[in-house]
Amino acid sequence: MVVRRRPQRGHRFAESPVLQLALQGWRSRTVGLLLMLAFAALVGRSFYLQVINNDFLQEKGESRYRRDIEVSASRGKITDRNGDMLAVSTPMKSIWAIPGDARTMTGEQKKQLATLLDMSTRDLDTRIAPDKTFVFVKRQVPPETADRIAALKLPGVHQEKEYRRYYPTGDMTAHIVGFTGVDDKGLEGVELAFQPSLIGRHGSRTVIRDRRGNIIEDIGALKPPQDGKDVRLALDSKIQYLAYSQLKAAVAEHKAKAGGVIVFDVQNGEVLALANWPTYNPNNRENLSGAQLRNRAFTDTFEPGSTLKPFTAALAMETGKFRPETVINCAPGRLTIGNATISDAHPHGALTVAQVIEKSSNVGVSKMALTLPSKEMWEMFGAVGFGQLPQLGFPGEVTGRVRPWKNWRPIEQATMSYGHGISVSLIQLARAYTVFARDGDLIPLSLVKTDQKSVRGMQVFSPKTARDMRAMLEMAAGPEGTAPKARVPGYRVGGKTGTAHKLEGGRYANKYVSAFVGFAPVSNPRLVVAVMIDEPSAGQHYGGAVAAPVFSQIMGGSLRTLGVPPDEPLQVADAAAGKGRL
Amino acid sequence: MVRFNMLLLLIVVVCALGAVTSQHRARKLFQALEGEQERVRQLDIEYGQLQLELSTWATHPRIEKIARDRLHMVTPDMVGRVVDKPAAKPKKGGH
Numbered sequence: 001m002v003v004r005r006r007p008q009r010g011h012r013f014a015e016s017p018v019l020q021l022a023l024q025g026w027r028s029r030t031v032g033l034l035l036m037l038a039f040a041a042l043v044g045r046s047f048y049l050q051v052i053n054n055d056f057l058q059e060k061g062e063s064r065y066r067r068d069i070e071v072s073a074s075r076g077k078i079t080d081r082n083g084d085m086l087a088v089s090t091p092m093k094s095i096w097a098i099p100g101d102a103r104t105m106t107g108e109q110k111k112q113l114a115t116l117l118d119m120s121t122r123d124l125d126t127r128i129a130p131d132k133t134f135v136f137v138k139r140q141v142p143p144e145t146a147d148r149i150a151a152l153k154l155p156g157v158h159q160e161k162e163y164r165r166y167y168p169t170g171d172m173t174a175h176i177v178g179f180t181g182v183d184d185k186g187l188e189g190v191e192l193a194f195q196p197s198l199i200g201r202h203g204s205r206t207v208i209r210d211r212r213g214n215i216i217e218d219i220g221a222l223k224p225p226q227d228g229k230d231v232r233l234a235l236d237s238k239i240q241y242l243a244y245s246q247l248k249a250a251v252a253e254h255k256a257k258a259g260g261v262i263v264f265d266v267q268n269g270e271v272l273a274l275a276n277w278p279t280y281n282p283n284n285r286e287n288l289s290g291a292q293l294r295n296r297a298f299t300d301t302f303e304p305g306s307t308l309k310p311f312t313a314a315l316a317m318e319t320g321k322f323r324p325e326t327v328i329n330c331a332p333g334r335l336t337i338g339n340a341t342i343s344d345a346h347p348h349g350a351l352t353v354a355q356v357i358e359k360s361s362n363v364g365v366s367k368m369a370l371t372l373p374s375k376e377m378w379e380m381f382g383a384v385g386f387g388q389l390p391q392l393g394f395p396g397e398v399t400g401r402v403r404p405w406k407n408w409r410p411i412e413q414a415t416m417s418y419g420h421g422i423s424v425s426l427i428q429l430a431r432a433y434t435v436f437a438r439d440g441d442l443i444p445l446s447l448v449k450t451d452q453k454s455v456r457g458m459q460v461f462s463p464k465t466a467r468d469m470r471a472m473l474e475m476a477a478g479p480e481g482t483a484p485k486a487r488v489p490g491y492r493v494g495g496k497t498g499t500a501h502k503l504e505g506g507r508y509a510n511k512y513v514s515a516f517v518g519f520a521p522v523s524n525p526r527l528v529v530a531v532m533i534d535e536p537s538a539g540q541h542y543g544g545a546v547a548a549p550v551f552s553q554i555m556g557g558s559l560r561t562l563g564v565p566p567d568e569p570l571q572v573a574d575a576a577a578g579k580g581r582l
Numbered sequence: 583m584v585r586f587n588m589l590l591l592l593i594v595v596v597c598a599l600g601a602v603t604s605q606h607r608a609r610k611l612f613q614a615l616e617g618e619q620e621r622v623r624q625l626d627i628e629y630g631q632l633q634l635e636l637s638t639w640a641t642h643p644r645i646e647k648i649a650r651d652r653l654h655m656v657t658p659d660m661v662g663r664v665v666d667k668p669a670a671k672p673k674k675g676g677h
Contacts, residue, residue, distance in 0.1 A: 168637035
């Protein structure tokens with residue numbers, strides 16, 4: 001310390017010069033001021049942290065007791081029109097493990113876990129062998145089993161909630177309903193088509209937990225979970241079962257490769273049943289093949305054969321050149337155009353237009369078609385939906401094939417008039433028949449329940465043509481027609497058979513597609529039913545013998561289910577005879 | 583003055599205790615609510631499972647099998663049917 005001495009003075013013994021040394025006053029003041037400044041800085045800083053900018057510390061503090069938890073939402077149900085379940089989600093648990101921790105399990109614990117999970121100890125060991133931080137031990141474990149596993153308190157074994165989709169109706173509705181993957185995402189059918197509305201959106205909430213893990217307070221933003229919306233299909237499970245079981249029986253009886261059935265309501269276009277064979281069980285999808293998965297009614301096209309004749313005939317009548325009673329000479333059952341010959345299955349003589357449809361004469365229809373301009377015929381095919389997407393929003397819908405009219409040759413125009421050289425899907429074919437079942441207009445179909453009593457469509461033919469064609473189609477399903485087996489006791493039905501050769505590698509093979517499309521009751525049509533049997537190989541292949549009986553069964557059962565009043569008196573059923581039996 | 587201050591102090595203490603008690607009771611009630619909500623979720627899940635079970639038991643193939651095999655029911659043939667015409671005139675379709 002540097003001390004400046006005052007100038008030397010004489011001093012007395014009693015006083016020490018050292019004691020006279022003094023610090024200068026500004027020094028202590030400076031130190032005092034610095035201390036005050038430091039203190040002020042501290043006060044300022046704490047004021048800043050506590051009052052002005054307190055968010056950060058607040059958040060740090062809250063994070064010690066605040067927890068964000070996820071609130072799970074479930075996927076919407078799919079039901080039929082009466083509310084019967086077709087697809088339901090139910091919660092399951094997935095068991096996962098941190099392999100490093102899980103390997104510390106004792107042999108006894110491993111054995112217990114393996115038994116509960118219904119797997120061998122060796123499988124369990126291979127599961128937890130890899131050096132990862134996360135492995136699924138088993139997914140979709142029933143909640144009861146999961147609770148018992150949780151009670152074992154195994155090291156490194158954890159659980160997570162997930163959902164499993166069940167399909168109570170199984171293979172019966174597999175194609176229309178489709179299925180979801182393990183992560184609850186729609187993969188096929190309605191599950192895929194309506195994925196955006198079916199899917200549930202998980203919510204979240206921020207809560208305070210106490211020491212025991214109980215939630216004691218909600219704080220902050222609450223995001224409620226949004227359960228997926230239920231989808232109510234137009235399907236009627238009774239009619240669906242009927243269609244499915246009849247189709248299955250027919251495919252087995254005729255040793256066919258595949259088949260499809262569609263039933264829909266003529267008044268509002270609701271699809272009441274849609275069945276395909278072969279099918280699969282959506283609850284157990286091991287060993288699935290593409291053939292089983294395909295929804296043939298939507299994705300497969302075929303040459304419709306004679307089922308297309310009414311459209312050609314209706315167009316011919318629409319032009320005014322033909323009337324139902326106009327006579328066409330169909331003898332001798334053959335017609336040569338260029339170097340190709342069209343022939344009838346049974347040769348006919350002179351037939352009226354009505355009889356051409358009734359007897360399904362290729363020659364008669366070809367002669368009508370040759371009077372029509374190609375463009376008009378092409379436009380009519382487009383207007384009834386051939387070559388167009390059905391626009392049901394169903395995955396895998398196809399357009400079918402109608403070649404542009406500009407390069408039609410006369411022989412092609414003739415073959416197209418009876419359904420060869422053109423390809424359609426079953427849904428297109430069935431829908432096109434609404435123009436005859438209704439008064440000439442084409443309505444859109446709907447997979448979901450619409451709650452509409454009736455819809456208006458796009459006019460294709462005049463109401464008179466449609467009524468005339470209804471009468472002709474009733475004859476075709478009559479005792480003299482090609483499909484007397486399509487008749488339903490108590491109801492007047494109309495419809496058309498189709499028996500088409502299949503194309504294989506560009507040439508017609510000796511394989512057939514038998515079809516029948518019809519409607520009932522003729523006096524005021526309510527339903528259209530379309531049946532398609534692919535490659536019947538048990539001797540019979542004509543639409544009238546293979547598809548028509550299926551149509552009759554399904555149509556009869558469906559009309560009864562819907563309570564449609566019969567429009568034809570029953571021949572035998574006397575009330576008296578009936579009462580004795582009931 | 584001192585007496586008045588003592589009174590104020592007493593009131594403050596009582597209020598503080600009241601706040602603590604009501605907070606505690608609020609948390610208790612909240613826990614109860616939470617428990618009930620959990621029960622709602624559980625019951626909802628159970629309802630879904632029961633619906634599933636119901637529809638599994640009530641599938642049409644099963645009903646038909648029981649009706650035919652166990653109860654020996656048959657579809658009546660045409661002779662056995664009486665058609666009851668509706669008294670009101672049948673509804674006209676929408677077209």
